[in-house]
Amino acid sequence: MTDLLGRILPTVQKPARYTGGEYNEIRKDPGQVRVNVAFCFPDTYEIGMSNLGMRILYGVMNAMEGVWCQRVFTPWADMEEAMRRNGLPLWALESGRPVKDFDLIAFSIGYEMSYSNILNMLRLAGVPLEARERTGLSNIVFAGGVCAFNPEPLVAFFDFFSLGEGEESTVEIVSLYDKAKAEGWDKPRFLREVAQIPGVYVPSFYRHEYGADGTIAAIVPDAGVPATARKRIVEDLDNAFFPTKMIVPSTEIVHDRANLEVFRGCIRGCRFCQAGFSCRPVRKKSAQVLYRQAVETLEDSGINELTLSSLSTSDYRELEALTDKLLPYCRERRVNLSVPSLRADNFSRQLTARLQNQRKSSLTFAPEAGSQRLRDVINKNLTEEEILSSCAVAFAGGWNSVKLYFMLGLPTETEEDVLAIAELIEKVAATWRANAVNKKRGLRIHAAAAYFVPKPHTPFQWEKQLPMEEYLRRARLLKERLRNVRGVEFNYHDPALSRLEAVFARGDRRIGPVLRRAVELGARLDGWDEYFSYEIWLRAFRECGVDPDYYACRGFGEEEILPWDTIDVGLKKDFLLRERRRAYEGRTTRDCRAGCAGCGADALLKEAVCDA
Template sequence: MRLGNISRPSRYIGCEINSQKKDLSKVKLKFCLAFPDVYDVGMSHLGIQILYQILNAHPDIACERVYAPWADMERMLRSKNIPLSTLESNIPLNNLDILGFSLQYELSYTNILNMLELGGIPLYSKDRDKRFPVVIGGGPVVFNPEPVADFFDAFVLGDGEEVVLKISDTVIEWKGKGERKVSLLESLAQIEGVYVPLFFEPEYNSNGTFSNIRPLIQGYNKIKKNIIPDLNNTPLPVKPVVPFTKTIHDRFAVEITRGCTRGCRFCQAGIIYRPSRERTPENILKIVEEGLKNTGYDEVSLLSLSAGDYSCMDYLMLELMGKLYEKKVAVSLPSLRVGTLTPELAAEIKRVRKTGFTLAPEAGTERLRCVINKFTSEDNLIKAVEFIFEMGWRSIKLYYMIGLPTETIDDVKAIVELSERVLKTGKGLGFRPQVNVAVSTFIPKPHTPFQWEKQITVSECRERQAFLRKELKKRRLEFKWHDASMSLMEGVFSRGDRRLAPVIKTAFEAGCRFDGWGEEFKFGLWEMAFEKHNVSIDSYTRARDFKELFPWDHLDTGVEKDFLVSEYMFSLSGKETPDCKPVPAGIKQGTDRCSACGVCDFKAIKPVPAIKSLVSRPETRNSKPETRNSLSSKIRLKFSKTDNMKYLGHLELISVFSRAIRRAGLPIKYSKGFHPLPGIVFLSPLSVGIESLAEQVDIEMDRYIKPEDVKIKLHEELPHGIKIIDTIEIPLKHPRSLSKTEENIYLAFIKDAGLTVHACEGAIESFMKRDRAVIHQQRGDREREVDIRALVKDIKLFKGGGFTEETLPVIQLTIAAGEKGSAKPQEVISHVFSISKDAASGLKILKIG
């Protein structure tokens, strides 16, 4: 498939480092992990990487991946009638055995339908017989999957590491028996944590609102989530797939804790991931060491709902940075809770480079923070900010919500006032900090104490956003917010039922895609879909009565409903529910540290704290840069870039080499300063879509190393399609090029453009006789004029010679680049031969010098 006209084509090529492609003739099950968003987002999700490793470790399973295609890729697939297929082996989705979607966000529903349709799979479960793959879903959204239940065969509730293998083995066994699909669904329903929607029937009131959901199989009344008792016994991927394209979270991720002890009343994740289970520092250190060796990343992210609450955080950071500092690997944390930031922690974070700091007050007033069970004083927040600024940070992000229960206009005003105090704190220290204020809209989520609450209307939301935008702008504070209509739709689907399935299908058929992307969201089409099916949006965002049953009541998080009711009542009086943070001695039911939520049995399921078993606390490492070896060296590499690697952009190619050098253990030299950069310089960027036999890159080493050794070590770490041809040592002060103008030679195989030899000869002769040939170039948001006649030094037409009949005719272009500008060979071909830019971009072009 030619991707020359597709934006960010590296999303679709696969063949990444650590990806696995099995011999499909030797496996019994073809499993595909599907993420209903673009590759750059999906590849940042650790859950996909975890399941990919677990499934591919099974000898009978080939696990592959697929992501939602962007609009241009979708158009190409539809126009050429090409089915959406997996990255690794190009398996059309309808030829799989299991297609497993990761459901992280309610506004991805139309993407799911689009992927099914593009893959040749009927949308509704009832229309799929045994010829089609079993479509399953997992992730946080499946704790109320009812809006999309009709499209899925089954859902996995809770931790998926163990149950995904049980499902796979069940499907393998079913395939061997050749039974009907319903018998498979009956078998899947016997697996703990698996919800099969077919075996539950919703009931509705006379006014159309949800009344009850009735089980259709005796004994299959409630589905309890899966819980992995101890994360230390569950593998994390130490050889994760390393993407070529830059992803949202472009770093090596380690989950240090699953679950949270804080009990914020708005937070669904804090409920569905209970109890809190921490990995030991030794486990984390081992994972990081192996992971960096296998990936070449220059940053590690410690993932947790509240990373600062990890029991051994200071100790872990000291150990980590002791190992990572000289390798120039930074460590980042998600947003920190005020009060968990210590001097030791901040000092370690900034040793390599200052990764970002996000603090989440959530609300502007202490009163409202008490309502949501986030007992953080304003003074403590300011103390934390002052400390961050004193440690050298000059920017900070503050995260708030609007629309929280009992919120008043004074609470909204307090967001401005508190943010301004943060700004003034920096000014008081002698500088003006960058303060970014991010405000989202509160959405009542299932299984939380606020699941009974109403959601504010679009007009109320926009009114508060307008106030904040105006007041924050006055104070020169950066403001980011969520579209009110998008928040409305998220709220509808969060507490929705099966009446929404036809609404989603209609919106999809009308053109809705990527509804979680502001620029792609089409609220008008959604309004049309709701109106067509006579479904009221307001019926889903209203307040609920305690006696009212929910569409998700048959899905069991382990947290008792009575606990949620009591937490809701506590919120109205601002009463605190204490943190049930695990301690080495453990927590016993009924003690002051246990909130009696019901999730723990204190036998198999209980909080698991991290226990430091290492002998002694390490001393703080020396933060001064290591002494540079005076015997530095610089190596020039000549390499080829062919096959799918032609779709890598310049920045992606830099990343490929940087990570390969790290994996190879080569002593690359880094720049000094707050953000050390590797000493890698490419002599001339190559346009996306062009193959080359003549690329060059200079790499500066921190000590002398033989050029041949660099070639051997790098060869083992570079992906297929990038091959080192030659390596030579050059002087440290060697100029980037010998002249201000470089000439590059390309071969263009133009047969697919439909050009005859006679037409080519005439076009070349006409062009070379001209004095000027001005074209308009688009480079990002800028447009400029360039005289390409001054840049094109020669054009030759090959009608025979060493080329085969199938490849002729072939054009050889010699194009200069320098002070007069530059031109891509596709631009020259388009102009000279009067073909469209799209046609020129689809041609095979090879740089030979």
């Protein structure tokens, strides 16, 4: 820690965010390091330290001989101001070394509303913002994470993107950089070579041309560059790197627990869900390997909470076998085992019984829509009976608190669908009255509605977002209907935030200048209510002559070239179009286990056979 940082720390909130030195942090002898990687998470320490992807890739890179990967998080506003006032550049936690002295600067991006933090971190580091301003081989800036599936709003600032799962490709990228540095390559040569690594997208090799109507007329790759870049997946999760030596945070973080990822991908096909489509196909870990990893992680870290995570954990075939093995171990050591991401349909009695003696945190279900008609449109494959019987099982098992998540503004939604949400919540309350074993504690239903954001690589990627006023009208209507229902608390998302999310999610290269301008005007920490300022963003859009509604509220044509057409996540466009049509017909599609729908993701596997 520098003297300057030492003087600043007592003046800011939560100084432990900035000191590093946690148990299991990786330190190396700088004299033995050939490649230094600053691994940046564009949000605070508490959020970044909870991110499993970051934990994995930190371990992957540090397992490489001669490579030192160090963590960098977004400073909170008080620290940022102190840094600016004192001329302290952004540094990495492990060594305190300034980010601008690193070879590679990698970002993990999972949320569009962190984009301003990326630019702000580069500014605080003193690293030139745009890729074309960084001419040497040092300070190569690249990114991965789900937002890289439409990286176009960010392309001016990044040298390349790593698409999909990074356990293997990151090693290839960093090894290539090691070679480039040793042999004294220039940056253009490194970019040409890194583009040859499967899963790497170098945007400067693709030219976007626009038509008179503002849509993309053509995407022209340079000679010798493939028309699309395909994401990477890891096939054998049992043998993939997993960080059982987890860094034990020195301050409270959002998810302070050991996290076991039971499988990747999703067998469902909820038509709004980007993760569900873009992370296909399903690949699982065996219960045996998961048990071993759980024991190793818990023994080493002393953490007393273990969670089994995935996009839909109750779809994990070996869930009962795994919980049977884990529960005695957890009970003996007073470790709480939590199983989030349960679907309301197959939330089994046995699982409830198994978890009964655990601490009763709130259960979470996401019916997304109130009416069966709309649940069929979005392919939720969930009936009201299933939702209510799952709640009945949970209430009879001792739970008194349920979180219910819905969306407003889904394609084809009517006022009837909106009111059906209130009816469903009332039925859940009635189910509690009929089934709860411990009524003294009272019922708590936390219901929340999000504003539908159309996302790339989903059947709804062409849809428009509802006008903000109409979303607010529907949200207020619902709030009014639920006002007098006992035990129910209803909240809805800030529409301005979701509007921007839609712009970034479906944006193209013309959004880059807006982003830069907004950051100059003071945009930062947009995911945090206390700092988000829609006015700043509207001013930036105005000044750059860009209409946000063009990206958010316009239905994209089915024939249109989409900004993310260069990115291949393994799905056939025909399949997405077919799913879109089925949505309008109110027809559901079976899950992958019940029958393959031919999405195309099996082609990402060596044997081209899905093991859903």
